[in-house]
Amino acid sequence: AQSVTQLGSHVSVSEGALVLLRCNYSSSVPPYLFWYVQYPNQGLQLLLKYTTGATLVKGINGFEAEFKKSETSFHLTKPSAHMSDAAEYFCAVARGQTGANNLFFGTGTRLTVIP
């Protein structure tokens, strides 16, 4: 079975500070991992994904995440927060195999950026 735990339902950072959003996963098979962002009144937008290969993946808007199998983690980072980064962030896991690959989401982390 697949599941995701996101530590911290709310994270506040100052503009220009490091953003770190934590995600740990559980999967019975090699996982595919995703980070999605949700702006108010909008759908879910893919930030980045890990399937296979390089464990450090870069996404849109300067975000990146590192897959660490030994720690079962896929934390999201950004070196310098911008006001426009304020949103809800969801980590998700899918079975890393062919098929429909349904997503299992974490509970989300709301990021607030303080000017």
Added chain:
Amino acid sequence: EPEVTQTPSHQVTQMGQEVILRCVPISNHLYFYWYRQILGQKVEFLVSFYNNEISEKSEIFDDQFSVERPDGSNFTLKIRSTKLEDSAMYFCASRGQGPYEQYFGPGTRLTVT
């Protein structure tokens, strides 16, 4: 850029009524999904659809729910007899053959009174 669209954006219905939520996936995509998010809770998988049939469904997707792709462009979720606990944001998503990312629509907020 192609996008997934959903209608209506907000649906209010009375308990026991049938509702149909509509989605237009990205045109060359092959996999289609419905998820829901009850206020304050996580996004939950409901059902996936491929090659004109359900490929997987969750425990939430009971006999009250059905999906259909009636005309090759729309993808619908029907709830036969709504309950108060069906109140949620419902997201449609679609995926192509190769990439594994799913593209989500903006959601339909369903309110059951």
